[in-house]
Structures are given as C-alpha cells and as structure tokens.
Amino acid sequence: MAYDKFSTLISTAIPLPVENVDTDQIIPARFLKAVERKGFGDNLFRDWRYDRQNQPKPDFVLNDPTYTGKMLIAGKNFGSGSSREHAAWALYDFGFRVVVSSFFADIFKNNALNNGLLPVVVTPGFLQKLLDTVEQNPKAEFKVDLESQSIVNLTTGESENFEINPYKKHCLINGLDDIDYLVSLKDDITEFEKSRL
Amino acid sequence: MAAKTLFDKIWDSHVVRQVEGGPDVLYIDRHLVHEVTSPVAFLGLENRGLKVFRPQNTIATPDHNVPTIDQHLAIQEDLSRHQVDMLTKNCGKHGIQLCGLNHPWHGIVHVIGPELGITQPGRTIVCGDSHTSTHGAFGAVAFGIGTSEVEMVLASQCILQPKPKRMRITVDGQLKKGVTAKDIALYIISQITTSGGTGHFIEYAGEAIRSLTMEGRMTLCNMSIESGARGGLIAPDETTFEYIKGREFAPKGVEWDKALAYWKSLPTDENAVFDTEFRFDAADIEPMITYGTNPGMGTGVTQAIPTGEELSGSDLLTFQKSLDYMGYKPGEKMLGKPIDFVFVGSCTNGRIEDLRAFAAFVKGKKKADNVTAWIVPGSKQVERAAQEEGLVDILTEAGFKFRQPGCSACLAMNDDKIPEGKYAVSTSNRNFEGRQGPGARTLLASPLTAAAAAITGVVTDPRELLDA
Ligand code: SF4
Numbered sequence: 001m002a003y004d005k006f007s008t009l010i011s012t013a014i015p016l017p018v019e020n021v022d023t024d025q026i027i028p029a030r031f032l033k034a035v036e037r038k039g040f041g042d043n044l045f046r047d048w049r050y051d052r053q054n055q056p057k058p059d060f061v062l063n064d065p066t067y068t069g070k071m072l073i074a075g076k077n078f079g080s081g082s083s084r085e086h087a088a089w090a091l092y093d094f095g096f097r098v099v100v101s102s103f104f105a106d107i108f109k110n111n112a113l114n115n116g117l118l119p120v121v122v123t124p125g126f127l128q129k130l131l132d133t134v135e136q137n138p139k140a141e142f143k144v145d146l147e148s149q150s151i152v153n154l155t156t157g158e159s160e161n162f163e164i165n166p167y168k169k170h171c172l173i174n175g176l177d178d179i180d181y182l183v184s185l186k187d188d189i190t191e192f193e194k195s196r197l
Numbered sequence: 198m199a200a201k202t203l204f205d206k207i208w209d210s211h212v213v214r215q216v217e218g219g220p221d222v223l224y225i226d227r228h229l230v231h232e233v234t235s236p237v238a239f240l241g242l243e244n245r246g247l248k249v250f251r252p253q254n255t256i257a258t259p260d261h262n263v264p265t266i267d268q269h270l271a272i273q274e275d276l277s278r279h280q281v282d283m284l285t286k287n288c289g290k291h292g293i294q295l296c297g298l299n300h301p302w303h304g305i306v307h308v309i310g311p312e313l314g315i316t317q318p319g320r321t322i323v324c325g326d327s328h329t330s331t332h333g334a335f336g337a338v339a340f341g342i343g344t345s346e347v348e349m350v351l352a353s354q355c356i357l358q359p360k361p362k363r364m365r366i367t368v369d370g371q372l373k374k375g376v377t378a379k380d381i382a383l384y385i386i387s388q389i390t391t392s393g394g395t396g397h398f399i400e401y402a403g404e405a406i407r408s409l410t411m412e413g414r415m416t417l418c419n420m421s422i423e424s425g426a427r428g429g430l431i432a433p434d435e436t437t438f439e440y441i442k443g444r445e446f447a448p449k450g451v452e453w454d455k456a457l458a459y460w461k462s463l464p465t466d467e468n469a470v471f472d473t474e475f476r477f478d479a480a481d482i483e484p485m486i487t488y489g490t491n492p493g494m495g496t497g498v499t500q501a502i503p504t505g506e507e508l509s510g511s512d513l514l515t516f517q518k519s520l521d522y523m524g525y526k527p528g529e530k531m532l533g534k535p536i537d538f539v540f541v542g543s544c545t546n547g548r549i550e551d552l553r554a555f556a557a558f559v560k561g562k563k564k565a566d567n568v569t570a571w572i573v574p575g576s577k578q579v580e581r582a583a584q585e586e587g588l589v590d591i592l593t594e595a596g597f598k599f600r601q602p603g604c605s606a607c608l609a610m611n612d613d614k615i616p617e618g619k620y621a622v623s624t625s626n627r628n629f630e631g632r633q634g635p636g637a638r639t640l641l642a643s644p645l646t647a648a649a650a651a652i653t654g655v656v657t658d659p660r661e662l663l664d665a
Contacts, residue, residue, distance in 0.1 A: 017511050017514070018511070018514070018515060018518065019511055019512065019515040020391055020392075020491050020515065022491065022627075022629045024608075024627065024629040024630070024631060024632050025629065025630060025631075028631055028635070029261075029608040029609060029610045029632075030609070030610060032233050032261075032610065033233075033262065033276035033277060033279075033280055033610070034236075034276070035236035035237070035240070035279065035280055035283045036236070036237065036240065037237045037240075047630065047631050047635055052617070052635065052636070075511050075515065076392070076511075077391060077392040077395075077425070080391055080392065080425060080491070081327065081422075081423075081627060081629060082326075082327055082608075082627075083234070083325060083326055083327040083341040083342060083343055084233075084234065084343075085234065085237075085325075085343035085344040085345060086344075088343070103392060103395070105392070105395060105425060106361070106395055106396060106425070106427055107327060107341055107342070107343060107427075110342075110343060110346065110358075111343035111344075111345065114343060114345035114346070115345065128510075165218070165219055165220065165359060166217075166218035166219060167216050167217075167218055167219025167220060167357075168219070168220075177345070178345070178349055178357045179241070179245065179345075179348055179349055179352050179353070181357075182222065182349055182352060182353035182355050182356075182357065183245075183247065183352055183353055185213065185214070185222060185353065185355070186250070186353065188213055188214060189213055189222075189224065189250075189353060189354060189355055192213045192224055193224070193354075196210075196224075
C-alpha cells in the first residue's frame with residue numbers, strides 16, 4: 001500500500017481513554033462492504049460518533065472541536081478483535097498518523113505498520129500523563145520522532161522511548177512496503193519449496 | 198538437538214529467510230480467502246502487475262457477507278452482491294478454487310478448511326480473518342492476517358512476520374457434566390483477560406484438552422484470538438488423524454503413511470521451554486456466560502456479575518461503560534435474566550457436533566415464545582448432515598428455524614442483525630458493542646447453555662435441564 005513516509009510528527013492529540021477498543025468499534029462490520037480502500041474515515045468509530053439517526057453525538061471526542069490533531073491517545077489493549085485492516089485505513093483516512101497506547105493487539109499493530117500509521121507503545125504511567133496534559137490543555141503538542149524512537153510531551157518536557165522493529169522502522173521512514181521485497185525473493189522461495197518436497 | 202515445542206518445530210521449518218533485525222519470511226502452506234478482506238489485496242496485485250504466485254495453495258469462499266436464506270436467489274443487497282461477485286471474478290482470473298454459494302463445499306472459511314482435509318498438522322495456514330486460529334486444533338500454525346498481508350501471501354506465498362512467543366495452557370483433570378470446550382475457552386479468557394495472550398502462540402495441553410473431540414478442539418483454538426494470542430494449537434494425536442483420514446484433500450495411500458510419520462514427530466519435546474505457562478483445573482470450570490462487552494467479561498452461569506469494587510481509574514470507567522451498554526448492574530446474578538434471541542452458529546460453534554448437542558438438548562421440548570432463534574450451520578456439509586441425521590426435524594418440531602450456511606449474526610454484516618437493545622445468547626465468539634447489530638447485546642455461551650436459554654427464555658444453567 002502506498003502511504004506517506006514518516007519521520008517526525010509534532011501535533012496536538014485527541015484523547016480516548018477507553019480500554020480494549022476493539023476493531024468492531026473502530027469500524028463496524030457493516031461498513032466493510034467496499035472493494036476499494038477509500039473513504040473509511042467517514043465511518044471511523046461510527047457508532048460512538050453518530051446516533052441511529054446519523055446525528056453526531058456531541059459527547060464523543062471526535063465531535064468535540066476542542067480536540068484536534070494527527071495523534072490518537074488511547075487506553076490499553078487498543079485494536080483487539082477482528083483482523084480487519086479497514087480499522088487502520090479508517091484511522092489513517094481520518095487523518096491520524098500516530099496512535100499512542102500502553103498496549104496494542106498484535107494484528108492491529110501489524111496492520112497499522114503496513115499502512116504508515118505508527119503505533120507508539122508507552123508505559124501506563126506515561127500514557128496517563130499524556131492524557132492529563134491533553135485534558136488540562138487541548139492545544140498541548142507532542143512530538144514523535146521515529147529516527148530516535150522517542151515521544152516527547154512538549155508541555156512538560158518529559159519523554160519516553162518506544163520500541164519498533166528495525167525493519168519496520170526502515171520501511172516507514174522510506175515509505176516502503178513488504179511486497180516488493182517478498183517478490184524479489186521468488187527464486188529463494190521456489191528453492192525452499194523444492195527442499196520441502 | 199535442543200528440545201522444541203510443537204509451535205517451534207512448525208514455525209522454524211517454514212522460515213525461508215530471516216530479515217536482519219526484522220521479521221521472518223515465513224512460507225505459507227495454505228491460504229484461505231474470503232470476500233471481505235481480499236478485494237483490496239487483489240486490486241493491489243493488479244496495480245503491481247502481479248499474478249497469484251501459488252493459486253493451487255489458495256482456496257476461497259464467500260461467507261461473511263452472504264444471506265442465510267434463499268441462497269439460490271441473487272443476493273439482494275447491492276454492496277454485498279458486488280463483493281461476492283468480485284471474489285468470483287478474482288478467483289476465476291487467478292485460477293483459485295472457489296467454494297461459492299450453493300457449491301457443495303461452501304461454508305464459513307474455518308469450517309470448510311478442516312472439513313475438506315485442507316487443514317493438516319504441521320502446516321502453516323493464514324487467512325484474512327482473526328479466527329484462523331481455529332485450524333490450530335490440528336497441530337497447525339494458523340493465524341489471522343490483515344489485507345496487506347493477504348496481498349503478500351497472494352504475491353509470494355510468504356509473509357513477513359515476527360515470531361511470537363510460546364505459551365502453554367494446561368487444563369488438568371476431567372470436565373464436569375454440561376461443561377464444553379466453549380466453556381473452557383470462556384473460562385481461560387476470563388482468567389487471563391483479553392490481552393493475556395498478546396504476543397504469544399498458545400499450546401493447549403493436559404487431560405481435559407486431550408479428551409476433547411476435534412470439534413471441541415476447534416472451538417477452543419478458535420477463541421485463542423479473544424485472549425489476544427496470535428493463535429492456539431494442540432498436538433496432533435489419534436483423534437486428529439482419525440478426523441482427517443479419508444477427507445477430500447487428505448493424503449492418500451503412501452502419502453498418508455509419510456504424512457502420518459511426520460505428524461507424529463510434531464508434539465512438543467519433553468523438556469521444551471515455554472515463555473509463559475498457565476495451569477487450570479477442569480473441575481473449576483462450570484458452564485460460562487458473558488455479561489459484558491468483551492469475551493473476557495465472563496463468569497460461571499450460576500455466578501454474579503463482579504461488583505467492580507476493586508477497580509479504579511480507566512479500568513472502572515471501562516467496566517461501567519460496558520455494563521451500561523448491557524443494561525446490567527454490578528453484583529447482579531446472571532441466572533434468570535431475560536433474553537430475546539438465541540444464535541447458534543459461527544466458526545466457533547456452527548459445526549455438526551454443536552448442532553447435535555443443541556438438538557439433543559431441545560428434543561421433545563419447546564422453544565420459549567419470547568425467544569427468536571436462528572440456527573445457522575457452518576457449512577453446506579454441516580447443513581446436509583443435519584438434515585440426514587434428522588436434526589432439522591427435531592429442531593423444527595421444537596420450534597426452531599434452520600437457516601443456510603454463513604457467518605450470519607456472528608458479525609451481522611448481512612441481514613441477520615439482533616435489534617437494538619435486545620439480548621442474544623450467542624454461540625459465537627465476540628460480544629463487542631454492536632457486534633451482532635447496532636445496539637445489540639450479546640451473551641456468549643456454549644450451544645448447551647444457548648439451548649437452555651432458548652427453552653426457558655431466560656439465562657439458565659443447562660445442567661438443571663440435563664438432569665431433568
Ligand atoms: S463466523 Fe464470525 S468469527 Fe467466524 S469467520 Fe465468520 S465472522 Fe469471523
């Protein structure tokens with residue numbers, strides 16, 4: 001998938017301090033009927049964002065103009081459940097480039113990384129401080145630097161380092177995807193198949 | 198040679214190469230495809246001018262988005278029909294075996310793989326669907342993937358994947374009467390939480406697991422993903438071999454003997470080490486039911502909803518949000534709670550054994566008037582067996598509707614939606630908000646517990662009616 005390269009992001013953030021946000025919430029199944037990868041952002045968090053009459057729910061954070069930004073700060077175990085990559089597409093399409101949480105579900109993490117959406121894992125304590133900062137000042141900015149693998153709370157100056165697979169980091173920084181690489185291995189793969197007969 | 202786990206033996210023998218500082222290039226033996234997570238992958242392939250690398254190792258079926266009545270007619274809804282048509286077109290173009298609607302092999306992707314003998318010990322199997330973990334029941338490394346990864350496998354029959362850690366969950370002793378594989382699964386998740394398995398592949402072991410049928414093992418492995426694990430697997434044994442033998446794609450003749458010898462070499466070596474271990478006692482497990490909005494929020498059916506007293510901060514908020522959605526209060530008993538719907542089906546409990554258990558339970562009884570029940574077979578083969586064995590007659594007699602195969606109300610992508618605010622006892626795998634339809638409230642349970650609720654119209658301990 002083609003996505004924008006990622007190096008550094010300085011942005012305000014949108015807080016979502018709910019735990020176990022599953023991919024059925026991120027994008028409900030009834031919006032998975034498309035056969036192209038377009039327009040999923042409109043249905044991001046559909047049932048939390050809109051009521052049954054399709055009116056925006058004023059108490060949901062994405063409908064609150066106070067909060068803006070390309071960074072989502074979410075409670076632990078974000079992205080559990082269904083493997084639907086549409087969840088990552090919807091977040092990206094809506095405009096997010098980073099999701100911060102203390103814990104991500106495995107498949108979601110892979111899907112995000114494959115689509116230029118950076119999952120940043122921080123400690124529970126640091127996560128709470130990020131949320132506190134946004135709550136006190138919705139215009140507070142945060143900096144995520146992929147090269148140095150750090151996230152900085154620009155209000156307090158506090159920072160933390162995060163883990164990322166070096167290969168995936170390389171892909172994100174250069175906007176590469178895995179398929180070209182795998183296709184380049186075709187001879188090796190064919191050899192491997194023969195060796196297993 | 199160092200002692201190895203079942204998981205390591207399979208994984209390591211499929212690594213084509215290790216990317217420096219990165220994931221493994223893992224060879225995939227079988228790739229299962231369905232209509233929802235594949236169209237964008239096929240499109241991607243097209244845009245790169247690539248063909249499917251090993252179409253013969255790929256099999257496809259439309260299951261998520263198909264109606265479960267009148268399957269002989271064209272699909273009514275435009276978007277769903279288009280998605281199913283795209284799958285047909287893509288399979289035709291790339292030479293992929295398609296088990297389309299009305300094909301004798303049609304069904305939910307995780308039901309037909311095992312049923313056709315495609316799922317075999319020692320294989321690596323992927324599908325753009327998280328419940329691919331089901332196939333681990335045969336001692337295979339099977340896991341769900343995203344659409345970009347579907348494209349990788351279509352393009353190269355390989356996937357880039359970091360190797361997960363190993364976990365073993367041992368369940369000692371024998372299950373009590375009325376307790377099923379589904380209850381083991383819900384019990385384990387209630388103990389280790391929905392993130393307890395994250396980063397791991399789980400091997401299930403112990404006497405209680407060994408004594409499960411293949412159907413039961415599939416139910417258990419199916420739910421591995423609900424604990425956050427990448428997958429779950431069980432060492433192959435005589436039960437496994439017996440199940441596979443003679444199936445459509447099972448090895449035959451000398452090939453069978455060769456395969457059998459390999460399969461027997463797979464179980465975990467005695468001194469192999471796991472990164473994480475859990476041990477449970479089968480005697481502690483009773484029929485389970487969920488009360489909240491994730492599969493970890495489950496309890497024994499005779500127990501009460503937790504009070505939440507020990508929770509604070511966002512844990513407490515999340516707990517309250519969940520109970521609010523369900524319309525329940527902390528500390529309430531689950532027994533006797535009214536229900537409106539019963540759904541029996543899905544890749545968790547839509548196999549023939551599940552229907553047998555359900556039918557045996559409701560035989561000679563009558564469905565409660567306040568309950569709408571959908572019984573949805575996991576595949577055409579299950580549907581046929583249920584008809585031939587007389588299960589459909591028993592169900593009809595007791596007031597139940599038997600539908601046609603598909604995912605149905607498990608994810609409510611088709612018309613099978615539980616209405617807003619209604620309670621459904623469901624044999625599927627997820628009780629997330631809105632999973633079974635916007636505003637629907639799901640109580641996950643075994644086919645037996647679902648049957649008991651269908652008869653009484655309220656949450657009921659199935660053991661009471663089993664004894665009657
Ligand atoms: S039955 Fe449910 S869980 Fe299984 S593949 Fe279908 S939608 Fe997924």
